[in-house]
Amino acid sequence: xxxTLRPIALHVQRETILAYAEITGDYNPIHVDPEFxxxxxxxxxxxxxxxxxxxxxxxxxxxxxxxxxxxTNLDIRFVRPVxxxxxxxxxxxxxxxxxxxxxxxxxxxxxxxxxSGTATLxxx
Amino acid sequence: MTARTLxxxxxxxxxxxxFWQACANGRLVYQRxxxxxxAQFPPRSRCASCHADRLGWRESARIxxxxxxxxxxxAPTAAFSRDVPYVxxxxxxxxGFRMMMNVRGADPEAARIGSRVRVDFEPNDGPYPLPQAxxxxxxxxxxxxxxxRVYGRHTETLGEALLERWRALxxxxxxxxxxxxxxxxxxxxxxxxxxxxxxxxxxxxxxxxTMRILAPLVLGSRxxxxxxxVGKELRRDRRFVxxxxxxxxxxGAELAVATMRLIWAA
Numbered sequence: 520x521x522x523t524l525r526p527i528a529l530h531v532q533r534e535t536i537l538a539y540a541e542i543t544g545d546y547n548p549i550h551v552d553p554e555f556x557x558x559x560x561x562x563x564x565x566x567x568x569x570x571x572x573x574x575x576x577x578x579x580x581x582x583x584x585x586x587x588x589x590x591t592n593l594d595i596r597f598v599r600p601v602x603x604x605x606x607x608x609x610x611x612x613x614x615x616x617x618x619x620x621x622x623x624x625x626x627x628x629x630x631x632x633x634x635s636g637t638a639t640l641x642x643x
Numbered sequence: 644m645t646a647r648t649l650x651x652x653x654x655x656x657x658x659x660x661x662f663w664q665a666c667a668n669g670r671l672v673y674q675r676x677x678x679x680x681x682a683q684f685p686p687r688s689r690c691a692s693c694h695a696d697r698l699g700w701r702e703s704a705r706i707x708x709x710x711x712x713x714x715x716x717x718a719p720t721a722a723f724s725r726d727v728p729y730v731x732x733x734x735x736x737x738x739g740f741r742m743m744m745n746v747r748g749a750d751p752e753a754a755r756i757g758s759r760v761r762v763d764f765e766p767n768d769g770p771y772p773l774p775q776a777x778x779x780x781x782x783x784x785x786x787x788x789x790x791x792r793v794y795g796r797h798t799e800t801l802g803e804a805l806l807e808r809w810r811a812l813x814x815x816x817x818x819x820x821x822x823x824x825x826x827x828x829x830x831x832x833x834x835x836x837x838x839x840x841x842x843x844x845x846x847x848x849x850x851x852x853t854m855r856i857l858a859p860l861v862l863g864s865r866x867x868x869x870x871x872x873v874g875k876e877l878r879r880d881r882r883f884v885x886x887x888x889x890x891x892x893x894x895g896a897e898l899a900v901a902t903m904r905l906i907w908a909a
Binding site for chain 2 (some may be wrong): 527529533534535537539541542544545546547548549555557559567568572573576577585588589591594596636
């Protein structure tokens with residue numbers, strides 16, 4: 520049984536963020552309006568959090584299969600903004616002391632987490 | 644909205660037919676230019692901005708802002724005499740196109756420049772209902788959130804168009820035959836959240852999520868997503884709001900559940 524999740528990466532461009540705004544209907548100006556976003560504590564446009572979260576589900580499905588995905592409880596925090604130009608990569612590692620729990624993350628190119636949390640397999 | 648005896652839209656043209664057919668299905672669609680990215684309305688055979696002929700149809704989230712408005716006190720023709728006074732508004736949809744509509748609902752004359760509106764479809768004597776604006780009312784703030792309250796339910800069909808847009812973002816995410824990728828559940832959740840919780844202050848931040856995807860999402864099936872506020876908490880000067888969502892299949896079985904924690908901006 521594998522102990523690491525298969526990494527899945529996404530390069531984030533302005534077009535990516537706009538396409539994600541369109542598919543979700545989320546036109547929060549912090550994602551699409553550079554002027555508005557610059558005046559917020561974020562200091563500029565940030566990507567939608569769930570755009571990176573989706574990579575984590577994809578990584579879980581690719582590594583463990585869909586049946587395991589349907590038994591996975593994902594509990595994550597968005598710990599750092601994702602910016603235009605970032606490449607983010609989802610991954611995870613099984614906790615040695617708890618075989619049903621994975622430490623999961625999405626990291627930017629600098630290796631800093633943008634999402635961190637746990638994935639726990641529950642009984643069917 | 645009740646049926647009215649107003650003039651009905653003219654016969655659609657080749658350019659406008661997809662728009663009217665979408666209206667008949669309760670969907671608001673617009674064109675986006677594949678060359679320059681500009682959204683446009685009304686439908687045309689070419690981009691009004693760069694003249695390219697590569698135009699794609701996109702679905703709008705049906706939320707926008709009043710650019711300007713006027714109240715009609717004297718009917719221009721007898722057909723409108725039962726309606727006066729009525730409000731006409733230019734509405735800037737969030738996707739970046741502008742439409743002229745009537746403002747309907749309880750108090751249309753409360754419309755102001757900057758008011759947030761949702762587009763609903765008003766039946767008439769013809770085959771194509773008219774998109775009309777409804778005011779969204781007071782801003783949803785931390786103070787006005789009611790934990791326990793269901794704020795809305797949104798039903799949509801998991802169609803090819805959705806799948807296509809997902810593939811454009813995540814080309815590697817190949818679903819099992821007859822399904823859409825499991826993570827599409829986050830999109831269903833976000834779309835229901837966007838429609839149910841309106842109008843929101845700009846600048847809310849998503850702080851965290853717990854989520855489960857419980858069953859395959861069947862291509863072509865209808866999914867209803869329910870959005871409920873389950874808690875709010877002021878901590879270190881931050882306004883945390885917890886929003887729970889449930890995606891349900893046609894028989895009411897849970898397909899996905901999530902609880903989002905947001906930092907509310909006002």
